[in-house]
Amino acid sequence: MNRGMEIVLVGLNHRTAPVEVREKVSFTTEQARRAADELRSRGILEETLVLSTCNRSEVYGVPPESSHECAPGLSTFLSEFHAVRPDVLGVSLYHHYDRAAVRHLFRVSAGLDSMLLGEAEILGQVREAYRFAHEYGATGPVLNRLFQGALEVGKRVRSETDLGTRPMSVASAGVKLAERIFGKLRERTALVLGAGAISEQVVSQLRDRGIAQMLVMNRSRDRAEELAREFGGKVVAWGEWDAALQSPDVVVSSVAAEEPILRREMVERAMGARKNRALFVMDLGMPRNIDAGVAKLYNVYVYNMDDLSDIVQQNRQARENEIPRAENIVDEHVGKFLSWQASVELVSLVDELRARLQEERAGFIRARMESMRHLSDEDRARMEGLMDELLEKLLLEPAQRLRGEKELRRKIQNVEALRALFLANREKP
Amino acid sequence: MSHGALILTTVAYVLSLGLYVRFLNTGRALTGRLGTLLLAAGLVAHYFALLERSRGLHTVPYHDLYGSMSLFGWLLALTYLGLELYHRQRSVGAFVLPFILVFFLAAHLAPADRLPQPELRGAIFAFHVTLSILAYAAFALSCVLSLIFLGEERLLKRHELGNMVWRLPPLELLERMSQSSVLIGLASIAIGTALGFVSVDRLTGQYWFYDPKYVVTLLVLLLYVLYFRLARTASWRGARASKLCIFNFVLVVLSFTVVNLYLSHSHRYF
Numbered sequence: 001m002n003r004g005m006e007i008v009l010v011g012l013n014h015r016t017a018p019v020e021v022r023e024k025v026s027f028t029t030e031q032a033r034r035a036a037d038e039l040r041s042r043g044i045l046e047e048t049l050v051l052s053t054c055n056r057s058e059v060y061g062v063p064p065e066s067s068h069e070c071a072p073g074l075s076t077f078l079s080e081f082h083a084v085r086p087d088v089l090g091v092s093l094y095h096h097y098d099r100a101a102v103r104h105l106f107r108v109s110a111g112l113d114s115m116l117l118g119e120a121e122i123l124g125q126v127r128e129a130y131r132f133a134h135e136y137g138a139t140g141p142v143l144n145r146l147f148q149g150a151l152e153v154g155k156r157v158r159s160e161t162d163l164g165t166r167p168m169s170v171a172s173a174g175v176k177l178a179e180r181i182f183g184k185l186r187e188r189t190a191l192v193l194g195a196g197a198i199s200e201q202v203v204s205q206l207r208d209r210g211i212a213q214m215l216v217m218n219r220s221r222d223r224a225e226e227l228a229r230e231f232g233g234k235v236v237a238w239g240e241w242d243a244a245l246q247s248p249d250v251v252v253s254s255v256a257a258e259e260p261i262l263r264r265e266m267v268e269r270a271m272g273a274r275k276n277r278a279l280f281v282m283d284l285g286m287p288r289n290i291d292a293g294v295a296k297l298y299n300v301y302v303y304n305m306d307d308l309s310d311i312v313q314q315n316r317q318a319r320e321n322e323i324p325r326a327e328n329i330v331d332e333h334v335g336k337f338l339s340w341q342a343s344v345e346l347v348s349l350v351d352e353l354r355a356r357l358q359e360e361r362a363g364f365i366r367a368r369m370e371s372m373r374h375l376s377d378e379d380r381a382r383m384e385g386l387m388d389e390l391l392e393k394l395l396l397e398p399a400q401r402l403r404g405e406k407e408l409r410r411k412i413q414n415v416e417a418l419r420a421l422f423l424a425n426r427e428k429p
Numbered sequence: 430m431s432h433g434a435l436i437l438t439t440v441a442y443v444l445s446l447g448l449y450v451r452f453l454n455t456g457r458a459l460t461g462r463l464g465t466l467l468l469a470a471g472l473v474a475h476y477f478a479l480l481e482r483s484r485g486l487h488t489v490p491y492h493d494l495y496g497s498m499s500l501f502g503w504l505l506a507l508t509y510l511g512l513e514l515y516h517r518q519r520s521v522g523a524f525v526l527p528f529i530l531v532f533f534l535a536a537h538l539a540p541a542d543r544l545p546q547p548e549l550r551g552a553i554f555a556f557h558v559t560l561s562i563l564a565y566a567a568f569a570l571s572c573v574l575s576l577i578f579l580g581e582e583r584l585l586k587r588h589e590l591g592n593m594v595w596r597l598p599p600l601e602l603l604e605r606m607s608q609s610s611v612l613i614g615l616a617s618i619a620i621g622t623a624l625g626f627v628s629v630d631r632l633t634g635q636y637w638f639y640d641p642k643y644v645v646t647l648l649v650l651l652l653y654v655l656y657f658r659l660a661r662t663a664s665w666r667g668a669r670a671s672k673l674c675i676f677n678f679v680l681v682v683l684s685f686t687v688v689n690l691y692l693s694h695s696h697r698y699f
Contacts, residue, residue: 160457166595180585183599275663278600299667307588
């Protein structure tokens, strides 16, 4: 492959490094910029992009030398930059080159390499890393093309497969179920009973989905106020059930209690008062906080921890079933990128070949003309012209076809073999 | 009669159905949009098919049973498309398209009734019939939406989500769509019935004569008004209102069939 077209990737992620190592090797935006500047000024890479999330730190680059040759220098740089001993870092780092590097990035962007299969955040993080690197001029034609391809893969996988559509946590499954009943939650009210960690997760999800109002009820008023303050909710005094159950559309309960805190008659009374408006109840307490009879009430939908866990389990399976479809999209785009790379190289190969033939033409003609002294200057000039014309004709048509025919470029898999055949004994540019 | 419009309509509806089903399975926005586009194309082609059929038989579409069925299918497609665009919800298309397709194909593949030329009854009569059929189509759509509501509600209550529930519209949206559809039906049947009386007056010089169809139509009107009212009130909101909507449509079907064929003196196929 042409110098300046090869791709190298050095990095670590949640699979190869424990959190203690990952946090040492993560990049802030400023660090990413500084690292990119240093890598280019030291001549290790010509184009660079640092992708750093909570689960991965990766440096993508286009080296001036061979990608395999530059990888050790890149590892050493990372070790020095983050002041981590090379032996500690070495076991966690992975190196990918060219096709493997392209494939790795496309899988990352698709969410196939994430800790939570198909998670949506990674696409935004890739987009942000690219935007940042592009803005300060760290990327060039190769990385621009590569990351634009990665963003396209991410978008396609999310729109054409179910890899990222189903909720994968109890909290998000509950919130998505509420949306199955009410649609958008923007005009809805939620009542949160208990202020533990799981409540916090659900509240955070509800807030992300734009819930209009949040009511918090907890035995400890201080803790309720804390949660309400954090998420912009309102505290309701513990025990005022009739008032509390009148307005909410969603109830999230995770109270540590021996007995159910919401009994059937309480909810039945509330449903009468609220004119049977639908009520979605997430019972995340253990033992359960909601009396089993509540689920039988008209327009009341109750899901407990086991129900939600089952949904998450089903969804995990459904997401895994989507992997082959997502991988097909990744493969398609890897092929497209490699074809683009090959086309750039092929066109440059033809240009080199043309330059070489023109260069050698003069010596060739001089040698042959020695034995044809009977020719006039005019005839010699004419013969030289004919030879130029022939060379142009022989090279022009393939060059034009290479530029115009995608399929032809795709068929020519090994540019190196062509180079070896036609440009043997010549230095690569 | 040329078969161009017939083939085009069938192809557009079949492809649209396929795309809606695929949209329901995959949730791909582009597939859904294409489904809508083909439904719109089908509507245009269906209009020309109706026109050709009427020209070929030298009659209006509602003069015979099959023509009425085809017009019903066309108005069902039109109402659905309007609701889809208004509520921005395509998941229901896969359930509505089969009805449109069946009504269209049954009407156009069946041999035409050998009926005498219709009497000339004027534009008011034509509006009376068309609006009445539009009302039936809108009520049919609300019935389909109510059935989907009941199915989805049952799955949610029983925690049997499968793949389907994640693709269907939210329950409250289904209720709203059903109510919108009933509203279209109510407005159409009210105006259509009023125009019917005006038409009778013009043709016969009398506003009223007894026809069991009037009683059934009045009952249908009242029951749908009741549904519209109850669907927004305390104890009926949700599944109960949907069941009432389905019951009302059973009455509409009876009005369309038994009442028209055996009891009514002046209504045949609408």
